[in-house]
Amino acid sequence: MHKARVYVTLKPSILDPQGNAVKNGLESLGFADVTDVRVGKYLEVSLDVVDKNVALEQVEEMCKKLLANPVIEDYRFELVEG
């Protein structure tokens, strides 16, 4: 069994109005040192796969085909056992 922790983030060139809103919220709370906030997605994908390389390949394909949209997003992931 493996679990992939997948992080999907907006490409730097894409505006993130949601991140800006969060930044403004943090500023209102008094966190004056915040210079930028970007909101992304975090996914946990559990796989019934024993071989780590097979799991890596599968998660890579999942990211490319569905979990991230390469036009607007970047992705990275880490694989842990269990």
Added chain:
Amino acid sequence: MKFAVIVFPGSNCDADCYHVVKEVIKKDVDYVWHQEKDFQAEYDCLILPGGFSYGDYLRTGSIARFSPIMNKVIEFAEAGGLVLGICNGFQILTEAGLLPGALVRNKELKFVCKDTFLRVENDQTPFTSDYTKGQVIKIPVAHGEGAYVCDENTLKKLKENNQIVFRYSTSLGEVTASSNFNGSTDNIAGIVNEKGNVLGMMPHPERCAEAVLGNDFGKYIFTSIVKWLEGGAPGGK
């Protein structure tokens, strides 16, 4: 001549599209459920309606894009068939790779539901021959994630190939920053693919296709399609 309206779980403009085809332009039309693996009839134009397919989970249109019927929609489009994607339909078409770019959250974060003015940039498509280039039309939008984005190369290609069909403008047709309410790249409201047979647009022409609903500017998308299919428009069959 026969139209199909593809229905996904969460589509909510399917009945409006069906109504316009059947009652306003008086053509045959079927609903086609997204789980169908094949079409049961021969169609001349497919409409992917607005709504919130699969609750907009993950990204708008990203799950609908893998519905069984989408294989046939892609095949149909690649063979040159006319495909019109409105709002969520536009989002699905970009996710499916039938149109370049993507649609992201509006710059002000708000869901915007209002009449917008569009300048017609290309009247030579199968969808716009009943408009004239430079004409300003009033069509409503209703979306939270309708900001069109693409990289610079794609934008350059869209311009070179005349693929930008509608731009958000003022009532006088000026394409300004203030009329770009959702933050779309280059005020883009609608584009066609390179071949010109697939149109995606965020505004809803099906919501303004009869005078009783305020205006009928939207009807001319549908009459243009009919004209093209009947061979009465440039490049028509």
